[in-house]
Amino acid sequence: MKLRIGAIADPGTSVVNLTGGWRTEIPRITPELCIRCFNCVIYCPESAVKYSDKEGIYFDYDYCKGCGICSNECSGHAIYMEMEEK
Amino acid sequence: MKNLFASGHRACGGCGMAIAIKLILEATGENVFVVSPTGCLEIVSSPYPETSWRVPWIHSLFENAASVASGIEAGLKALGRKDEGKVLAIGGDGGTADIGMGALSGMFERGHDVTYICYDNEAYMNTGVQRSSMTPIGASATTTPAGKVSYGEIHPKKDLVSIAVAHGLGYVASASVGYAADLMDKVKKAVDHDGPSFIHLHSSCCTGWRHPSSKTVEVMRLAVLTGLWPLYEVVDGEVVNVKRLAKRLPVEDYLKTQGRFSHLFKTDEGAEVIRQIQAMADANAEQYGLDLDIEE
Amino acid sequence: MQVVEGSYAIAHAVKRCRPDVISAYPITPQTHIVEDLAQFVADGELECEFVPVDSEHSAMSVALGASAVGARAYSASTSQGLALMWEVLYNVSGMRLPVVMTAVNRAMSAPLSIWNDQQDTIGARDSGWIQIYVEDIQEAHDAMIQGYKIAESKDVMLPLMVCADGFILTHTYEPVVLAEQIEVDDFLPPYEPEYFLSVDNPLSFGCFAEPDKYMEFRYMQHEAMDRARIKIKEVADEFGKAFGRYYGGLIEGYNLDGAEIVLLTFGSIIGTIKEVVDREKNVGILKIRSYRPFPLVEIRDALKDAKVVAVIEKDFSAGFEGALFTDVKAALYNHINDLKMLGFVVGLGGRDVRADDILEIIKRSKSAMDGGITDEWQFIGLRGELL
Ligand SMILES: Cc1ncc(C[n+]2csc(CCOP(=O)(O)OP(=O)(O)O)c2C)c(N)n1
Ligand code: SF4
Ligand code: SF4
Numbered sequence: 001m002k003l004r005i006g007a008i009a010d011p012g013t014s015v016v017n018l019t020g021g022w023r024t025e026i027p028r029i030t031p032e033l034c035i036r037c038f039n040c041v042i043y044c045p046e047s048a049v050k051y052s053d054k055e056g057i058y059f060d061y062d063y064c065k066g067c068g069i070c071s072n073e074c075s076g077h078a079i080y081m082e083m084e085e086k
Numbered sequence: 087m088k089n090l091f092a093s094g095h096r097a098c099g100g101c102g103m104a105i106a107i108k109l110i111l112e113a114t115g116e117n118v119f120v121v122s123p124t125g126c127l128e129i130v131s132s133p134y135p136e137t138s139w140r141v142p143w144i145h146s147l148f149e150n151a152a153s154v155a156s157g158i159e160a161g162l163k164a165l166g167r168k169d170e171g172k173v174l175a176i177g178g179d180g181g182t183a184d185i186g187m188g189a190l191s192g193m194f195e196r197g198h199d200v201t202y203i204c205y206d207n208e209a210y211m212n213t214g215v216q217r218s219s220m221t222p223i224g225a226s227a228t229t230t231p232a233g234k235v236s237y238g239e240i241h242p243k244k245d246l247v248s249i250a251v252a253h254g255l256g257y258v259a260s261a262s263v264g265y266a267a268d269l270m271d272k273v274k275k276a277v278d279h280d281g282p283s284f285i286h287l288h289s290s291c292c293t294g295w296r297h298p299s300s301k302t303v304e305v306m307r308l309a310v311l312t313g314l315w316p317l318y319e320v321v322d323g324e325v326v327n328v329k330r331l332a333k334r335l336p337v338e339d340y341l342k343t344q345g346r347f348s349h350l351f352k353t354d355e356g357a358e359v360i361r362q363i364q365a366m367a368d369a370n371a372e373q374y375g376l377d378l379d380i381e382e
Numbered sequence: 383m384q385v386v387e388g389s390y391a392i393a394h395a396v397k398r399c400r401p402d403v404i405s406a407y408p409i410t411p412q413t414h415i416v417e418d419l420a421q422f423v424a425d426g427e428l429e430c431e432f433v434p435v436d437s438e439h440s441a442m443s444v445a446l447g448a449s450a451v452g453a454r455a456y457s458a459s460t461s462q463g464l465a466l467m468w469e470v471l472y473n474v475s476g477m478r479l480p481v482v483m484t485a486v487n488r489a490m491s492a493p494l495s496i497w498n499d500q501q502d503t504i505g506a507r508d509s510g511w512i513q514i515y516v517e518d519i520q521e522a523h524d525a526m527i528q529g530y531k532i533a534e535s536k537d538v539m540l541p542l543m544v545c546a547d548g549f550i551l552t553h554t555y556e557p558v559v560l561a562e563q564i565e566v567d568d569f570l571p572p573y574e575p576e577y578f579l580s581v582d583n584p585l586s587f588g589c590f591a592e593p594d595k596y597m598e599f600r601y602m603q604h605e606a607m608d609r610a611r612i613k614i615k616e617v618a619d620e621f622g623k624a625f626g627r628y629y630g631g632l633i634e635g636y637n638l639d640g641a642e643i644v645l646l647t648f649g650s651i652i653g654t655i656k657e658v659v660d661r662e663k664n665v666g667i668l669k670i671r672s673y674r675p676f677p678l679v680e681i682r683d684a685l686k687d688a689k690v691v692a693v694i695e696k697d698f699s700a701g702f703e704g705a706l707f708t709d710v711k712a713a714l715y716n717h718i719n720d721l722k723m724l725g726f727v728v729g730l731g732g733r734d735v736r737a738d739d740i741l742e743i744i745k746r747s748k749s750a751m752d753g754g755i756t757d758e759w760q761f762i763g764l765r766g767e768l769l
């Protein structure tokens with residue numbers, strides 16, 4: 001790809017950088033405990049916690065860095081962290 | 087969520103600033119021009135050809151974000167494009183309170199229609215946790231390290247909100263990344279306000295403050311709950327909407343969560359500094375009427 | 383033709399370019415230019431955002447922000463102010479924003495001096511800006527109009543500073559042909575950049591480059607400077623056709639035919655030199671209009687029949703020699719090696735450059751031509767009794 005003058009970049013292109021590889025711990029959910037407070041969605045620094053009516057809360061492991069904030073802020077104690085097997 | 091701050095950015099896991107940006111853009115929506123000075127935010131979000139921004143964004147230098155924002159606002163006005171979007175500057179405590187202070191003061195004084203948000207992580211994080219004028223008393227930073235004869239930073243933080251208010255700004259607020267709804271509400275008000283507005287945003291850096299990445303939000307809430315980071319707005323010079331505390335916690339509850347204060351818990355001098363910090367929280371409580379039980 | 387102050391002529395030309403945003407900070411002897419522009423705005427003669435900032439650093443930063451949203455931006459400064467802008471100058475050129483400014487030439491402190499020399503813009507030489515040095519007020523006026531056309535052209539997209547000697551070109555009155563709006567509108571198209579900040583296409587400006595790309599970005603700036611060489615000449619020709627005035631492209635020769643001694647210089651000093659040279663045989667002048675991009679080929683060509691070239695300049699690099707002298711020598715090396723080269727520093731901090739000084743330079747050049755021994759590089763007009 002040729003460089004563009006002035007180092008001007010196209011919007012949102014950092015999505016090519018899959019930060020999931022940084023993770024040592026991985027968040028998991030016990031769906032029955034979720035009380036839909038959405039703290040996890042609001043506070044995830046990577047926008048890696050997703051929600052849909054069908055699936056409920058789930059994670060985008062391509063970007064989740066395993067920081068554990070979602071688990072720490074979870075009102076229902078539904079999210080727990082595990083060591084990730086690599 | 088609108089995801090205007092794209093994933094794939096390079097902030098440390100658990101970075102408060104990354105949460106801040108996503109919440110700020112959630113509040114503003116896409117019709118906004120953002121300026122950032124040099125610092126962690128710029129570095130984690132813009133390694134060419136990648137950028138995490140889905141709104142028009144510019145980084146120029148460390149000390150000129152407020153001036154570049156002024157230029158953007160003036161340019162949009164001159165081109166008849168003022169309705170295209172609001173102008174927002176988001177800068178660190180160093181870029182705002184230290185090296186960028188003159189430019190910020192000029193931008194305020196000239197009345198540009200710009201919202202300036204300072205995410206205050208209380209040191210120069212991008213260059214390795216050196217102290218800034220916003221590093222709190224007692225914190226160990228790499229240029230004010232705690233040592234055998236030093237307890238770390240000795241000067242109190244600048245009162246940025248008062249500095250902004252002294253410029254006659256119509257809307258100024260303090261906010262915390264630990265209180266998302268409150269933050270987004272304040273961002274909306276600031277952006278909707280005509281003329282310059284300012285938000286002083288407490289934003290943890292787990293790397294520099296030395297707490298586990300999972301505790302970022304919790305630590306920031308403790309700053310508020312101990313009275314060290316009062317949440318309030320100043321509208322047309324009047325302090326309003328102070329967040330009251332049912333039971334204010336002792337400052338130790340906040341300090342002990344972070345490695346940057348850990349040395350204070352080991353010596354008598356440290357204990358004295360903690361008492362000093364408690365006195366500051368008490369003074370805040372007094373000044374802003376933080377304590378519910380005392381008031382009622 | 384009207385008799386006006388130099389600053390007014392420059393401000394008038396800027397007004398005719400219809401800038402969207404002007405931002406500047408006062409410093410002698412640049413002040414009259416921006417005061418005149420402010421007055422145009424106050425009188426409704428110029429519709430633009432005039433941003434009176436807190437510093438020169440901010441002035442150039444405002445211009446940068448404005449240019450990034452696609453506005454035509456202008457600033458002006460000198461000396462200490464230009465030095466305070468230094469960091470932003472590199473930023474503007476690196477972002478490829480075609481800001482145009484007037485860099486009024488003044489000495490650098492300490493000791494403080496408000497008077498003319500060229501140490502300030504020489505210091506900004508490597509900032510990636512095109513630098514055009516002008517000889518008189520009319521050329522300063524005309525160069526502003528040419529400047530926007532060069533800077534904004536699609537294959538250049540570099541900022542440009544018109545360097546004009548302080549007081550000599552800003553505070554004196556001369557008869558000047560002031561451009562009409564309709565003439566400038568015909569000559570200079572509106573600024574329509576390919577990339578600019580907008581909500582419709584939310585680009586990111588000012589990204590950082592890793593070592594695997596930084597060098598290429600710098601090389602692209604260098605290529606743009608190369609294309610500017612051509613553009614500066616083209617625009618000078620077009621301007622000549624449209625306005626009937628021509629000052630050369632990158633360089634301009636004066637009495638070069640058969641000249642054995644060539645006095646090579648830039649800026650307003652050329653006026654004084656011309657008067658002297660008119661009375662001399664076999665002495666010509668080579669005026670450098672464009673210092674960056676540097677006219678290597680043109681200089682080689684112009685000097686090919688000369689025996690001695692004397693480079694005269696109002697700047698120097700402490701511990702070495704005059705910057706222009708170094709550059710000219712470098713341009714000729716490997717190309718013309720039988721030419722005797724001498725460098726002269728004159729007029730620092732407003733020291734008057736008199737006809738006698740020029741005569742002395744010519745005398746020393748002649749002596750060198752005849753095999754006499756003279757220092758390769760020297761100060762002219764030093765007051766020995768003070769040292
Ligand atoms: C003129 C200048 N001086 C110093 C620096 C080095 N520098 C870059 S970022 C930075 C600290 C940034 O601190 P802050 O504004 O608090 O942002 P943070 O990195 O903490 O988010 C420093 C000192 C610079 N880039 N430019
Ligand atoms: S662990 Fe951190 S990065 Fe991963 S989903 Fe939870 S909050 Fe997001
Ligand atoms: S934080 Fe916990 S309880 Fe709240 S929505 Fe997420 S998973 Fe459910």
Ligand code: SF4
Pocket residue numbers: 096097098100101102103104126130207211212290291292293294
């Ligand atoms: S150093 Fe601190 S502020 Fe910077 S990215 Fe890491 S956590 Fe965020």
Ligand SMILES: [Mg+2]
Pocket residue numbers: 178179180206207208209210211218
């Ligand atoms: Mg900081």
